[in-house]
Amino acid sequence: MFTLIIKEYVQLYNDLGYRLSARLATKGETHERDGGFGVMMSNAHIAVGVASALALAQTGSVESCVAAVIGGSIGGIMADCDITPSRAHKDALRGRLIVAGIAVVAMLVDSRTDLGVCSYLVGHLGLPLVAGLFLFVALTFLGAHTDHRSFTHSLVAMAGFCYAVYLVCEPLLLYFAVGYASHLVLDVTNKQPIRLFWPLRAGVSLKLCTARGLANKIVCVAGIAVAALLLWYRLLPLLPV
Numbered sequence: 001m002f003t004l005i006i007k008e009y010v011q012l013y014n015d016l017g018y019r020l021s022a023r024l025a026t027k028g029e030t031h032e033r034d035g036g037f038g039v040m041m042s043n044a045h046i047a048v049g050v051a052s053a054l055a056l057a058q059t060g061s062v063e064s065c066v067a068a069v070i071g072g073s074i075g076g077i078m079a080d081c082d083i084t085p086s087r088a089h090k091d092a093l094r095g096r097l098i099v100a101g102i103a104v105v106a107m108l109v110d111s112r113t114d115l116g117v118c119s120y121l122v123g124h125l126g127l128p129l130v131a132g133l134f135l136f137v138a139l140t141f142l143g144a145h146t147d148h149r150s151f152t153h154s155l156v157a158m159a160g161f162c163y164a165v166y167l168v169c170e171p172l173l174l175y176f177a178v179g180y181a182s183h184l185v186l187d188v189t190n191k192q193p194i195r196l197f198w199p200l201r202a203g204v205s206l207k208l209c210t211a212r213g214l215a216n217k218i219v220c221v222a223g224i225a226v227a228a229l230l231l232w233y234r235l236l237p238l239l240p241v
């Protein structure tokens, strides 16, 4: 079963690479259809996820800030693993590329510290880490094969993903969890309901805004501004005077 899951996961990311090529080949195309799902866009989710995580980071700790940026950004878009990137859903692809870029830069910074995520992973190689990775992959696989805004937008899925992150890298747990929670909170404000209490069928929606309207832009800009301010504030004690 695990072999099957891994095969599907690899296929999923092969598809992602293919979609990227297709996207680059049609760069001139300006017609966007991502909003058809009625979701907050990925950029808003990432910005708010990182800002929420940085609010809980330790002041004066590079390791904590790096963990917040990694955990918050991944947690911020993880619920949308139920959208397969495609030409019709470019936003999903864009979001994953942004998070991948953020994670790479953050890990480069982290590798220069002594008590960061990299050090933790090296010191905790073992069965729990492997089990956590399998669980994370299995939940992603399951999410990719469920309806949008159903399983992955539920408290059950959030708990499952958080447990997987706990097994893989405990220092990321808090930041991942708050990033994931921020995604659900933002999506609840949307007109299209999310199945927060899956497997119950009832959806939850505050019907406050639509996907790609003014609210999305405001949330995105505010998220980036707050994240930048928080990062500056957290690292301020370390800056040379």
Ligand SMILES: [Zn+2]
Pocket (backbone or CB within 6 Å): 039, 040, 079, 080, 149, 153, 183, 187
């Ligand atoms: Zn969502």
